[in-house]
Amino acid sequence: MSIAVNNISKSYKKLKAVDSITFKVNDGELFGLIGPDGAGKTTIFRILTTLLVANEGSAEVAGYDVVKQLKEIRNSVGYMPGKFSLYQDLTVEENLHFFATIFGTTIEENYDLIKDIYIQIEPFKDRRAGALSGGMKQKLALCCALIHAPKVLFLDEPTTGVDPVSRKEFWIMLKRLQQKGITILVSTPYMDEASLCDRIALIQKGKILKIDTPQNIINNYEKVIYDVQAKNTHGLIHDLKNYPNQYSVYAFGEFVHYIDKNATFNPNDLQTYLKNKNHTDIIIKPATITIEDVFMDL
Amino acid sequence: MKTILFIIQKEFKQIFRDKSMLQLIFILPILQLLILSNAATFDVKNIAITFVDNDQSRESRDLINAFKASTYFKVTAPHFSEKEAVEEMQKGKTDIIVNIPVHFNRDLQKDQKASISVSINAIDAATAGVENVYVTQILNSYNQNIQMQSKYFSENKEVPQNIMVIPSFWYNNTLNYKTFMVPGILVLLVTMLTLFLSSMNIVREKELGTLEQINVTPIKKYQFIIGKLFPFWVLGLVILTVGLVISKVVFNVPMLGNIFLVYGFTSVYLLLILGFGLYISNHTETQQQAMFIAWFFMVIFILMSGLFTPIESMPKWAQSLTLLNPIRYFVEFIRMVLLKGSGFYEVLPNLLIVTGFAVFVNGMAVWSYKKSN
Numbered sequence: 001m002s003i004a005v006n007n008i009s010k011s012y013k014k015l016k017a018v019d020s021i022t023f024k025v026n027d028g029e030l031f032g033l034i035g036p037d038g039a040g041k042t043t044i045f046r047i048l049t050t051l052l053v054a055n056e057g058s059a060e061v062a063g064y065d066v067v068k069q070l071k072e073i074r075n076s077v078g079y080m081p082g083k084f085s086l087y088q089d090l091t092v093e094e095n096l097h098f099f100a101t102i103f104g105t106t107i108e109e110n111y112d113l114i115k116d117i118y119i120q121i122e123p124f125k126d127r128r129a130g131a132l133s134g135g136m137k138q139k140l141a142l143c144c145a146l147i148h149a150p151k152v153l154f155l156d157e158p159t160t161g162v163d164p165v166s167r168k169e170f171w172i173m174l175k176r177l178q179q180k181g182i183t184i185l186v187s188t189p190y191m192d193e194a195s196l197c198d199r200i201a202l203i204q205k206g207k208i209l210k211i212d213t214p215q216n217i218i219n220n221y222e223k224v225i226y227d228v229q230a231k232n233t234h235g236l237i238h239d240l241k242n243y244p245n246q247y248s249v250y251a252f253g254e255f256v257h258y259i260d261k262n263a264t265f266n267p268n269d270l271q272t273y274l275k276n277k278n279h280t281d282i283i284i285k286p287a288t289i290t291i292e293d294v295f296m297d298l
Numbered sequence: 299m300k301t302i303l304f305i306i307q308k309e310f311k312q313i314f315r316d317k318s319m320l321q322l323i324f325i326l327p328i329l330q331l332l333i334l335s336n337a338a339t340f341d342v343k344n345i346a347i348t349f350v351d352n353d354q355s356r357e358s359r360d361l362i363n364a365f366k367a368s369t370y371f372k373v374t375a376p377h378f379s380e381k382e383a384v385e386e387m388q389k390g391k392t393d394i395i396v397n398i399p400v401h402f403n404r405d406l407q408k409d410q411k412a413s414i415s416v417s418i419n420a421i422d423a424a425t426a427g428v429e430n431v432y433v434t435q436i437l438n439s440y441n442q443n444i445q446m447q448s449k450y451f452s453e454n455k456e457v458p459q460n461i462m463v464i465p466s467f468w469y470n471n472t473l474n475y476k477t478f479m480v481p482g483i484l485v486l487l488v489t490m491l492t493l494f495l496s497s498m499n500i501v502r503e504k505e506l507g508t509l510e511q512i513n514v515t516p517i518k519k520y521q522f523i524i525g526k527l528f529p530f531w532v533l534g535l536v537i538l539t540v541g542l543v544i545s546k547v548v549f550n551v552p553m554l555g556n557i558f559l560v561y562g563f564t565s566v567y568l569l570l571i572l573g574f575g576l577y578i579s580n581h582t583e584t585q586q587q588a589m590f591i592a593w594f595f596m597v598i599f600i601l602m603s604g605l606f607t608p609i610e611s612m613p614k615w616a617q618s619l620t621l622l623n624p625i626r627y628f629v630e631f632i633r634m635v636l637l638k639g640s641g642f643y644e645v646l647p648n649l650l651i652v653t654g655f656a657v658f659v660n661g662m663a664v665w666s667y668k669k670s671n
């Protein structure tokens with residue numbers, strides 16, 4: 001077991017940031033904490049990386065207790081905070097060299113591990129970290145977190161504020177690291193990234209709502225969702241919300257997702273209702289369920 | 299050890315990379331030393347003095363001329379009414395009004411005595427006191443002249459011989475205030491610079507988030523702290539050196555004592571200041587907060603250091619407070635060593651106290667620096 005969290009709670013004054021959370025991450029697993037801003041993801045990261053002490057509960061990382069065995073943990077985990085936190089006035093190479101040295105290692109020793117990533121930023125190795133683009137900063141931060149070959153890697157919202165192409169690349173890199181046997185705990189507010197994890201925990205207001213593989217979470221969702229489209233989207237949402245049997249209505253890309261209270265729901269009834277409301281070009285069809293839909297329903 | 303050296307190397311790199319900061323660190327203290335040492339004078343000069351001469355006699359003009367001859371006074375055009383002169387003082391154009399009454403000359407001849415009135419603007423009590431002394435001195439010598447004259451005219455009277463006082467001023471025999479002020483201001487600059495830089499340094503890493511990254515590494519507390527503070531310790535000694543050179547070359551401050559003693563003391567003193575800076579850093583979240591607290595203490599330290607106002611003239615409770623002020627001990631020390639040529643044993647009490655403070659403050663700072671909370 002790489003990470004074992006047992007009934008961890010943490011409060012900031014009156015606000016309960018994390019409320020008796022329990023989960024386990026297996027060796028070599030890519031585990032995702034999925035939840036909106038303020039759900040408590042960062043607090044969990046800070047507790048597991050020994051930066052914060054929990055009020056209640058216990059946790060182990062790589063077999064070490066987060067309170068009693070700080071030193072062992074600090075030697076065996078890599079942490080990439082949500083905010084870019086390398087020295088902006090040092091160059092790419094100097095940053096990497098610095099972190100290698102304070103971990104008592106050298107760049108050469110673990111070069112294999114970071115090679116794929118470092119090659120992409122190597123042309124800019126003499127540039128100051130502050131002058132890098134967002135995606136490149138990300139890669140540098142990942143290199144610095146990996147330079148001591150950690151057993152467990154913590155990535156707190158690594159793709160927030162990064163362009164879609166870099167995001168995609170980043171997840172490919174994570175998959176590669178996973179193949180090298182590194183356990184990865186990653187958090188993200190993006191639901192589309194959730195399906196790339198082995199298992200995910202859906203978090204809201206400091207509580208875990210569900211833990212499972214993304215596929216199981218989708219499969220276990222029993223309600224039927226319909227994509228609804230019409231010319232006047234704004235009016236459509238308004239009218240759908242006034243439909244007597246509606247369970248939930250929300251915009252989803254070019255469609256509006258509609259869920260009915262009754263299992264015996266007939267789309268034709270809705271079609272008629274919308275026609276009476278003067279909607280044109282109406283399309284109603286069953287939708288493919290995504291993690292986001294499940295999350296919206298929790 | 300290797301880790302510490304590496305952090306030191308990194309700190310220096312960052313200091314030297316920030317070109318504008320580097321200029322501030324070196325140029326500002328030099329400017330301050332040059333400007334403040336010339337400006338922070340206790341001499342009261344160019345005192346504007348106004349006469350209301352109601353007598354218009356030879357004697358009254360002699361009196362006015364006595365003031366004109368003095369380099370301390372700037373005599374403005376005489377007025378003929380008290381009212382006009384008071385208006386001048388209201389406008390701030392004069393600081394002293396001397397009112398010579400009618401019959402000044404006659405009373406002096408007849409009764410051997412006459413009175414004049416002197417009004418001094420005493421908003422600044424210290425200056426007013428000094429002005430009073432100057433006025434009294436001039437009036438005294440004028441008195442002596444008159445007595446001499448009257449003695450000359452009337453032989454019958456026995457005038458007692460005056461007691462002559464010829465003071466000899468030790469350690470600063472020309473009473474040059476710069477000799478007195480420059481070492482003190484140098485102490486101030488060294489303290490200010492190292493306190494501000496060190497208190498803002500670690501909190502800056504907090505702000506940038508790099509501290510969090512450092513805290514998850516296996517680096518030890520003492521390695522990090524020594525690595526962070528050592529560069530500023532060196533910087534403090536460099537500033538001291540630059541300041542001493544300026545003191546010698548520009549202000550010709552005597553350096554009677556052993557210069558190595560100055561460096562030895564400063565080395566310990568800087569540990570104290572850096573530890574204090576670190577302590578501030580640990581208890582603040584932003585550079586702004588750190589700056590504010592550092593300033594707060596700095597102002598108290600400066601005003602209660604005996605640099606500008608003598609500690610002996612403070613109320614008892616304030617005097618006791620200055621015992622906690624590190625700058626006080628350094629100012630005292632540097633004046634003793636440079637101006638008096640005091641040796642190791644004379645300054646030992648100061649050294650011991652500062653060492654004690656340094657141990658205490660650094661202990662507190664290291665204890666309050668937490669890698670996790």
